[in-house]
Amino acid sequence: MTSPTPPEEPTYADRTFRSPAGLAGGALLLLLVCLIGADAIARGSGRTPWMALAGMLFAVPLIVAFTVRPVVAANDLRIRIRNPFRTITLPWSDVADVRARYSSELFTHDGKKFQLWSVPVSLRQRKKAARRQHRRAMDDPYSRTSTSADVRDTEARTAVADQAVADLRELSERAGDTAVAEAPKASVRWAYEVIAPAVVGLVLLVVLGAIG
Numbered sequence: 001m002t003s004p005t006p007p008e009e010p011t012y013a014d015r016t017f018r019s020p021a022g023l024a025g026g027a028l029l030l031l032l033v034c035l036i037g038a039d040a041i042a043r044g045s046g047r048t049p050w051m052a053l054a055g056m057l058f059a060v061p062l063i064v065a066f067t068v069r070p071v072v073a074a075n076d077l078r079i080r081i082r083n084p085f086r087t088i089t090l091p092w093s094d095v096a097d098v099r100a101r102y103s104s105e106l107f108t109h110d111g112k113k114f115q116l117w118s119v120p121v122s123l124r125q126r127k128k129a130a131r132r133q134h135r136r137a138m139d140d141p142y143s144r145t146s147t148s149a150d151v152r153d154t155e156a157r158t159a160v161a162d163q164a165v166a167d168l169r170e171l172s173e174r175a176g177d178t179a180v181a182e183a184p185k186a187s188v189r190w191a192y193e194v195i196a197p198a199v200v201g202l203v204l205l206v207v208l209g210a211i212g
Contacts, residue, residue, distance in 0.1 A: 026067025058201025
């Protein structure tokens with residue numbers, strides 16, 4: 001007699017929000033630092049290779065932290081904010097609001113504020129989106145085409161940060177303020193894998209500079 005198959009646990013797919021410009025800039029900076037550091041290590045003399053190695057150990061983790069590492073991952077249960085030096089996990093029941101003014105920020109019910117590093121606000125992009133919306137309103141002042149408008153066209157006339165915040169708000173409103181048993185507990189974890197090598201590199205730079 002075969003035992004009954006246990007029911008599958010529900011899965012909640014994450015929606016991720018990153019900065020393409022940050023990823024591209026970080027990749028270029030990493031390539032530049034590695035090329036310069038490798039050249040100094042290979043061709044330098046005296047303390048130069050050691051200074052280059054310490055400089056790379058200090059710079060590379062910081063570049064990764066501020067460009068490649070930041071991401072916001074959200075699903076129907078929780079939001080996970082991976083910032084340069086911390087990872088914050090919150091159930092939606094703890095989230096009071098998500099806003100994008102001069103920066104993208106999340107507020108909890110107990111008054112805490114967390115910045116969303118992976119959703120940078122571009123005032124220039126926001127102004128361009130406002131001009132597109134104004135031109136659209138002038139071309140169709142009575143909104144005659146609103147019932148057949150393409151949703152993708154509406155999103156194209158919204159700044160990326162504002163659209164990301166609107167999507168996060170939609171997830172938050174859908175989840176509501178009621179705590180769910182499957183949702184993880186609120187937690188904050190420091191990124192020691194980034195902090196430790198950067199501190200070691202900084203200490204080495206100070207020591208090498210002092211004995212030179």
